[in-house]
Amino acid sequence: MAPNLDPPQTVEWQGKRVPVWSMQTVNYELLLSQDPAEVEKVLNACLEEGYFYLDLQGIDGKRMLGDQQETLKLMHRFFEQPIEAKNEFGLISSHLGYEPVGSRVGAFGAGTKDGYEMLKVSRDEIQRGSPKVPAVIKNSGDLGVLENAIGSSNTICKVILSALSTGMNLTGAARFENSHRNDRPSTTTLSMMHYLPSEVTGAKKIGHQKHTDISSLTLLFSEQWGLQIRPPGTCGAREMGFVAPKPGCAFVHVGDSLRFASGMKMQSCIHRVVPFNPSEHRYSIAYFLRAEDDTMFVDSEGRYVSAGQWHDEKFKAFTDPWMYQAMAPRSMILGGMKEAGEDDPVAAPAAPVDAAPVQLEKRKEVSVEA
Numbered sequence: 001m002a003p004n005l006d007p008p009q010t011v012e013w014q015g016k017r018v019p020v021w022s023m024q025t026v027n028y029e030l031l032l033s034q035d036p037a038e039v040e041k042v043l044n045a046c047l048e049e050g051y052f053y054l055d056l057q058g059i060d061g062k063r064m065l066g067d068q069q070e071t072l073k074l075m076h077r078f079f080e081q082p083i084e085a086k087n088e089f090g091l092i093s094s095h096l097g098y099e100p101v102g103s104r105v106g107a108f109g110a111g112t113k114d115g116y117e118m119l120k121v122s123r124d125e126i127q128r129g130s131p132k133v134p135a136v137i138k139n140s141g142d143l144g145v146l147e148n149a150i151g152s153s154n155t156i157c158k159v160i161l162s163a164l165s166t167g168m169n170l171t172g173a174a175r176f177e178n179s180h181r182n183d184r185p186s187t188t189t190l191s192m193m194h195y196l197p198s199e200v201t202g203a204k205k206i207g208h209q210k211h212t213d214i215s216s217l218t219l220l221f222s223e224q225w226g227l228q229i230r231p232p233g234t235c236g237a238r239e240m241g242f243v244a245p246k247p248g249c250a251f252v253h254v255g256d257s258l259r260f261a262s263g264m265k266m267q268s269c270i271h272r273v274v275p276f277n278p279s280e281h282r283y284s285i286a287y288f289l290r291a292e293d294d295t296m297f298v299d300s301e302g303r304y305v306s307a308g309q310w311h312d313e314k315f316k317a318f319t320d321p322w323m324y325q326a327m328a329p330r331s332m333i334l335g336g337m338k339e340a341g342e343d344d345p346v347a348a349p350a351a352p353v354d355a356a357p358v359q360l361e362k363r364k365e366v367s368v369e370a
């Protein structure tokens, strides 16, 4: 299929015009029926771009949209609680628990910290029946909301995986679903994120750093602007641009594990979150479908590693201070994806983002492996 060469729309952000990238919209109902044209469409989106919108407005997908709304209500209630209530158990494991604002590197590189707080509930934990979640949401209503959101997200991701296996002519144990079984331990998790207004946190605690996901597939819901992606390849200007929230749709993207499992054929999506509106609270819900811990693949460093090891090493890199992150294997944060662009900052922004555009390093070629 020819690459999508539609001229991008643009939007004004920090005093300049920034692209809003267009992408394929895949229909969930058609995918559920293994419609051959839709299978080809989703496969090509993953091979060529690494992301797509998933239209969930049909009878099967609508349930997920309902679960998204219920989860949002739960998130509003949870994040309004005092820190002691939210942080009752802290971060129990990498994929379960609460992370306060500033736990990781921020959107603008060295010297910045992230600008979001996050609650994670893992699929393994919710399947055990009595998940360890803070008391404020440990009631049957809230647990039901979380169970529904995890169940719906899981089903949708498996449908996509199944279509991708079919599209790649995989059979039997080689099919991607077979390394994502519910009864095998994995770090699959539902992440609920609240980005504080950047005019409250200031320029030193801001957004979410540029990265690719550890996961096989990420199913992402946000009704608000802020997510930026860098389309892969050199076809046209491939700068960081926004993903427009699309009503009734999820934004789905490929992560490192599926890129590795596909023999590097699929693209892992480079993305970050920036404050679009400095006075806005932003809420996003991400389901990270991850491979069974003992699934083996060749990673971006050419090593034969397990999904569990890749997760643990990359999670450590994400949460390490900037200096230590820089010492991780060279391709870790971007999963081996190469980029050519001009927006990779080396210095912390000197002024609040709403007062002045961030000073960006100007280089023709920026490679994370440089």
Ligand SMILES: O=C(O)CCC(=O)C(=O)O
Residues within 6 Å of the ligand: 191, 193, 208, 213, 220, 222, 227, 271, 272, 273, 284, 285, 286
């Ligand atoms: O908040 C978002 O929209 C994206 C979050 C994200 O990239 C992540 O948690 O890996």
Ligand SMILES: [Fe+2]
Residues within 6 Å of the ligand: 211, 212, 213, 271
């Ligand atoms: Fe991500």
